[in-house]
Amino acid sequence: MRISRSRTxxxxxxxxxxxxSALAASTLVGAAPVVAHSGEDHHEHSTRAGVDPAGKxxxxxxxxxxxxxxxxxxxxxxxxTESKPEVDPAEVAVLGREHAEEHATTRQGAxxxxxxxxxxxxxxxxxxxxxxxxxxxxxxxxxxxxxKEYFDSPDFGVHVAQLPTGKVLLFSFERIETDPTxxxxxxxxxxxxxxxxxxxxxPAKGTGESAFKKVTPPAVTMPDSTGVSRPAPIFxxxxxxxxxxxxxxxxxxxxxxxxxxxKLSFVFDPWSExxxxxxxxxxxxxxxSVVTGANGRMLIMSGQSxxxxxxxxxxxxxxxxxxxxxxxxxTDLPRFQSVDxxxxxAPYKLDYPHLFSLRxxxxxxxxxxxxxxxxxxxxxxxxxxxxxxxxAVDRSYGSAVPLPGGFRGPDSVLVLGGDRTDPNTYQLAxxxxxxxxxxxxxxxxxxxxxxxxxxxxxVNGSYDIRDYGNGQYNPNADLKYRHTELRDENGDWRLGPVxxxxxxxxxxxVVLPDGRVMVTGDEAQQIANDRNIKDDIDGTIEIYEPSxxxxxxxxxxxxxxxxxxxxxxxxxxxxxxxxxxxxAVLLAPTTATHSVNTSQRHLxxxxxxxxxxxxxxxxxxxxxxxxxxxxxxxxxNEEGVPSIAKWISLEPNEARS
Numbered sequence: 001m002r003i004s005r006s007r008t009x010x011x012x013x014x015x016x017x018x019x020x021s022a023l024a025a026s027t028l029v030g031a032a033p034v035v036a037h038s039g040e041d042h043h044e045h046s047t048r049a050g051v052d053p054a055g056k057x058x059x060x061x062x063x064x065x066x067x068x069x070x071x072x073x074x075x076x077x078x079x080x081t082e083s084k085p086e087v088d089p090a091e092v093a094v095l096g097r098e099h100a101e102e103h104a105t106t107r108q109g110a111x112x113x114x115x116x117x118x119x120x121x122x123x124x125x126x127x128x129x130x131x132x133x134x135x136x137x138x139x140x141x142x143x144x145x146x147x148k149e150y151f152d153s154p155d156f157g158v159h160v161a162q163l164p165t166g167k168v169l170l171f172s173f174e175r176i177e178t179d180p181t182x183x184x185x186x187x188x189x190x191x192x193x194x195x196x197x198x199x200x201x202x203p204a205k206g207t208g209e210s211a212f213k214k215v216t217p218p219a220v221t222m223p224d225s226t227g228v229s230r231p232a233p234i235f236x237x238x239x240x241x242x243x244x245x246x247x248x249x250x251x252x253x254x255x256x257x258x259x260x261x262x263k264l265s266f267v268f269d270p271w272s273e274x275x276x277x278x279x280x281x282x283x284x285x286x287x288x289s290v291v292t293g294a295n296g297r298m299l300i301m302s303g304q305s306x307x308x309x310x311x312x313x314x315x316x317x318x319x320x321x322x323x324x325x326x327x328x329x330x331t332d333l334p335r336f337q338s339v340d341x342x343x344x345x346a347p348y349k350l351d352y353p354h355l356f357s358l359r360x361x362x363x364x365x366x367x368x369x370x371x372x373x374x375x376x377x378x379x380x381x382x383x384x385x386x387x388x389x390x391x392a393v394d395r396s397y398g399s400a401v402p403l404p405g406g407f408r409g410p411d412s413v414l415v416l417g418g419d420r421t422d423p424n425t426y427q428l429a430x431x432x433x434x435x436x437x438x439x440x441x442x443x444x445x446x447x448x449x450x451x452x453x454x455x456x457x458x459v460n461g462s463y464d465i466r467d468y469g470n471g472q473y474n475p476n477a478d479l480k481y482r483h484t485e486l487r488d489e490n491g492d493w494r495l496g497p498v499x500x501x502x503x504x505x506x507x508x509x510v511v512l513p514d515g516r517v518m519v520t521g522d523e524a525q526q527i528a529n530d531r532n533i534k535d536d537i538d539g540t541i542e543i544y545e546p547s548x549x550x551x552x553x554x555x556x557x558x559x560x561x562x563x564x565x566x567x568x569x570x571x572x573x574x575x576x577x578x579x580x581x582x583x584a585v586l587l588a589p590t591t592a593t594h595s596v597n598t599s600q601r602h603l604x605x606x607x608x609x610x611x612x613x614x615x616x617x618x619x620x621x622x623x624x625x626x627x628x629x630x631x632x633x634x635x636x637n638e639e640g641v642p643s644i645a646k647w648i649s650l651e652p653n654e655a656r657s
Contacts, residue, residue: 115179118533124475125529128500131479136497141550144486144496151207152531153539154214155199157520158235161591162510163200163270164245164630164647168518171198171217172506173235173253175538180528181473185235187259194222194255195230200273201541203512217266218275223306224255232264238288238303238352239591240598242334243296243628243651244327245270247591248319250300251285257308261286265319265339271330279338283313287351291598293378294361294623296326296652300339301346301365302353314347316376328564328628328655343381348372352596354400359409361624366415366428368395373428390426390433395419396465397505397595399448401456403427404602407618409625414456417446417595420463439485439493445504445595447519449511450602451546452587452634452642456487457496459519459544462504466524475528477502484544499542501525510590513632513645517544548641555581555635558613560646566653567626569619570608573646575635578610582638584617586631587645601626605633623652 087097129150136147158172174195177184186194196217205211217232234252236259242248247268254260261284267276284306292298298319305311320326321340327333346353350368357363363376364386370393373386398418402410412429414436423438443461451457461481463469469478481504484496499519507521519542526539558574565571575581588601603626609616615635620626632645 116181116528116533121528121530121533125531128482128502128529132482132498132500139497141545141547143547145484145544145546146550147497147499147542147544149207149541149543150500151541152537153199153201153520153541154209154212154537155197156506156523156526156539157508157541158506158523159237159239159249159591159593160508160510160518160520161239161241161247161268162512162589163247164589164649165270166202166204166513166647167270168201168203168510168512169198169215169247169268169270170201170520170539171196171234172523173197173233175523175527178527178530178533180475180524183473184523184527185253186233186255187236187253188256190224190255191226192228192230194224194233194253196232196234196252198268198275203514203518207541213273215268215273215275218277220264220277222254222262232266233262234264234266236286237262237264237593238285238290238300238596239593240290240292240298241589241591241629242267242292242298242327243649243655244329244332245630245649246327246333248290248298248334250281250290250298250317250319251288251303253286254284254306259286259304259309260284261288261304261306261313263306267334269333272333276333276335278319278334278336281317281339282341283315283317285313287594289353289355289596289598291355291357291363292627292629293357293363294627295378296328296623296628297322297378299342299355299363299376299378301355302348302351304351312348312351314345316342316344316346318342326628326655328651342376344376344383346374346376346383350394352397352594354413354415354596355598356400356402356410356413357624357627358402358413359405359411359624364413364428366400366413368397368418370394386428387431387433389415389428390435391419391422393419393422396444398444399446399458399595399597401448401450401597401600402602404450404454404604407604407606407620407625409603409620410601416448417442417458417461418444420444437487437491437493440483440495441480443481445507445522447507447509447592447595447597449509449517449590449597450587450600451511451517451548452515452585452602452632452636452645453489453546453548453640454585454602455489457517457544457546458485458487459499459509459517460503460507460521462502465505468502468504468525473524475524477504477525497544499544501529501540501542506594508592510592511587511632513647515546515549515634515642515644517546518542519544548639551639551641552637554641555637555643557633557635557643557646560633560648564649564651564656565619566656567619567623567650568621570616571619572614572616573633573635574614575643576613577637578613578615580637581607581610581615581635583607583636584615585634585636586620586626586648587634588626588629588631601631603631619650623650626650628652628655 252262263280265278285303288303395418416425446461482498503522584605
């Protein structure tokens with residue numbers, strides 16, 4: 001496709017806008033944000049908290065030193081008068097003189113940081129390691145949990161999935177830059193360098209190189225006029241689990257035009273550890289969301305089209321198409337299957353909406369714009385309005401979690417994060433919003449997980465997209481964002497220990513089958529703190545042990561059914577500590593990216609009998625309560641200590657006949 005010169009100039013300007021500012025989102029009215037945008041003002045100064053320059057914990061993570069701000073403002077004004085940055089004429093033509101000058105000033109600031117030598121990376125990592133040790137010495141592991149491991153990973157972990165084999169899938173892109181003050185992803189690249197990569201981590205093999213296995217995505221020739229085959233660029237895609245435990249992955253990066261959507265459709269098979277290609281979607285999607293409904297089929301929504309940034313698609317697609325069977329068994333590998341079109345549209349203005357299938361069987365689509373909250377009926381294929389979310393601010397990427405709802409499944413969602421100015425959390429229940437308990441401070445790019453206990457854990461977070469509190473593409477982060485936050489059974493939050501790296505944009509986390517939490521992601525911070533930037537080991541993983549792993553021995557879970565379970569079926573598991581078990585829960589495995597996690601779910605199982613080394617449990621009552629698929633089964637004792645999980649699968653009766 002031939003692109004006009006004026007459009008090329010606009011695309012280049014928007015690309016620069018992605019690097020230096022989010023103001024184009026307000027200048028080009030109605031356009032969706034580019035990848036590095038949030039629709040908010042990136043020129044605002046932030047506060048620093050968590051650790052002072054000497055490495056001591058600050059008294060108040062949210063406190064602001066106004067005297068420093070004033071002196072910094074004076075210095076900024078002086079610097080601007082002494083050295084005027086070069087203004088790009090193309091930006092002036094599109095954005096106006098004042099806006100273009102702001103871009104030039106920010107760009108010059110980024111250039112002043114210079115390239116990153118290895119000594120800088122090593123010193124940064126040492127500082128973060130030392131301050132983590134110092135701060136976390138104040139947190140008792142039995143009350144707050146503890147970070148126990150930090151090790152290298154061959155992948156950035158922009159996308160993660162806890163597979164039912166116990167292994168974790170990580171995928172992202174091949175870096176195009178080693179300087180963390182520049183764009184490291186090939187978002188704007190057209191051609192061979194726009195390529196994906198993927199790895200499996202096997203926790204059973206430890207943390208060394210042998211614990212990782214490369215599972216490269218299939219080679220494709222993208223419709224970018226280059227004719228060059230490369231591993232499919234599936235980064236910035238959407239994904240969710242099929243009932244047979246396979247991962248459906250939709251969309252990705254076509255390259256150029258400020259962020260263009262690919263039409264790609266893949267399935268990763270955890271049982272054979274291979275990829276399968278399916279028919280392309282009808283429209284490209286860059287930053288889409290995917291959710292699996294009670295019928296086992298996925299709905300795919302949102303994302304920028306193949307035309308580039310500013311063209312979000314309202315089309316909703318479904319996989320598998322109604323003409324194809326739902327894959328329930330390990331041997332049901334979708335290959336060369338198609339999507340079909342859902343009759344209702346979803347005209348989200350902003351990318352990556354949160355999607356949840358709740359106990360009424362409906363899909364709740366919670367957009368980042370306060371007035372784009374919708375309810376989808378997978379059977380009638382309709383869309384209706386939900387009440388607007390409190391607050392008129394468009395939220396950046398932040399967490400949302402379906403709250404535990406007993407054995408009948410979740411019937412409410414908690415939205416949190418995505419607004420650095422708002423520490424409140426908001427619950428949607430029975431069609432109404434209610435402000436709930438606040439966290440210590442507002443943060444974006446955070447990840448909040450459901451733990452086996454039903455409590456919540458927040459890890460990661462930052463000031464904004466690619467802004468850690470000290471300007472765009474400046475990896476010197478406000479260290480308060482390293483703090484975890486813990487929500488108890490009463491809904492109250494408290495700050496917890498700090499992770500080693502501040503991880504913001506593209507950060508991720510999953511709950512492992514042994515109850516530990518894997519934390520990864522954020523390519524900029526991983527590159528800025530790389531132990532050896534000359535090798536190919538770009539990523540890192542941290543392991544957090546929640547407090548329940550520091551409160552006595554685990555209950556045991558010996559055996560569980562290997563055959564699929566029917567809904568409401570009574571089944572037996574063995575346990576040498578059966579008399580100590582107080583709860584049995586199902587926890588859905590996590591697959592997440594960009595703070596969006598559509599697969600989380602926590603269910604209580606009814607204990608019908610226990611004793612003599614056994615427990616009789618009852619499966620969830622319906623697919624509305626728990627969509628078909630694979631779940632981690634945990635047994636918990638009175639102290640909330642979980643067993644190591646066993647994997648079970650749920651199937652509807654029609655799949656068993």
